[in-house]
Amino acid sequence: MRLEFASPIATVDVVLLTLAGGVLSVALFRRDKPPFEGSLALPGGFVHVEEDEDLVAAARRVLRDKAGLAAPYLEQLATFGGRNRDERGWSISVAYIALVPGIDPAPGREVIAVDDLPHLPFDHSRIVEAAVARVRNKASYSSLPAFLLGDAFTLDELQETYERVLGHALDRGSFRRQVEFQGFAEPIPGALRHPPGRGRPAQLYRLAGKRLKEFGRRMLA
Incomplete structure (x- = not known):
């Protein structure tokens, strides 16, 4: 039926x-x-x-x-x-x-x-x-916030984005070590961002592989 x-x-x-x-x-x-x-x-x-x-x-x-x-x-x-x-x-x-x-x-x-x-x-x-x-x-355990950035960004901009999403500050040294260890952001050869005035230029990075990477455990809480 x-x-x-x-x-x-x-x-x-x-x-x-x-x-x-x-x-x-x-x-x-x-x-x-x-x-x-x-x-x-x-x-x-x-x-x-x-x-x-x-x-x-x-x-x-x-x-x-x-x-x-x-x-x-x-x-x-x-x-x-x-x-x-x-x-x-x-x-x-x-x-x-x-x-x-x-x-x-x-x-x-x-x-x-x-x-x-x-x-x-x-x-x-x-x-x-x-x-x-x-x-x-x-x-807190993935590269997800990097998708809120453009194709090129500095590590300071990346940390700032994580902090805005998480809602709290992160230790600068620890954050950079984690980014390097996880390898989800790669430097763009020869690409620098020159700040206004006499500041030191910053290396530009991009999201490696352009896809989400999970770290396996909570790293940035």
């Missing part, structure tokens, strides 16, 4: 994280249609069954269409679902974390510190909270 089941709404939502004003921040977009029209929310959208090869493809499409960018780092966070999360019906959303070196405010888009968020529609506040907890935890 064939059973008929109602199909739930299937969407992806992306927590787009960056550094703005020296703090970890999230990009929010003003919704242009109901429900919650006019409210700031995470960029998201329905899964396009004829277009999206998989959920990662759906998340990348949402980022491209809603934010106009491709994130150098994209990670599946968790699945959120329930009868009451969306007034249009039983809804499932697969949430992703994206990290980008920078994103500017624009019409219909705001970049807000993760610790100063207003209440968000659906369960987006809970999704952001889970994403921030994941990123801060992984920052």
Whole structure:
């Protein structure tokens, strides 16, 4: 006997994280249609069954269409679902974390510190909270914060980025020893950053392999 089941709404939502004003921040977009029209929310959208090869493809499409960018780092966070999360019906959303070196405010888009968020529609506040907890935890044992930097950075900039994500200062000598030991940042031959004035130029580095490296144990807490 064939059973008929109602199909739930299937969407992806992306927590787009960056550094703005020296703090970890999230990009929010003003919704242009109901429900919650006019409210700031995470960029998201329905899964396009004829277009999206998989959920990662759906998340990348949402980022491209809603934010106009491709994130150098994209990670599946968790699945959120329930009868009451969306007034249009039983809804499932697969949430992703994206990290980008920078994103500017624009019409219909705001970049807000993760610790100063207003209440968000659906369960987006809970999704952001889970994403921030994941990123801060992984920052203590992986190269994850480096994806918030551009293609070239100094070791001082790298340490500053870790400190902004973790929320506390790190010992300069210990941090540099760990970076050297883990080998996830490599010097760019002949590339220096010259500070204004008469300061000493600093060696520029890049993320080795351009992929996440986990250290195996907590190093930077």
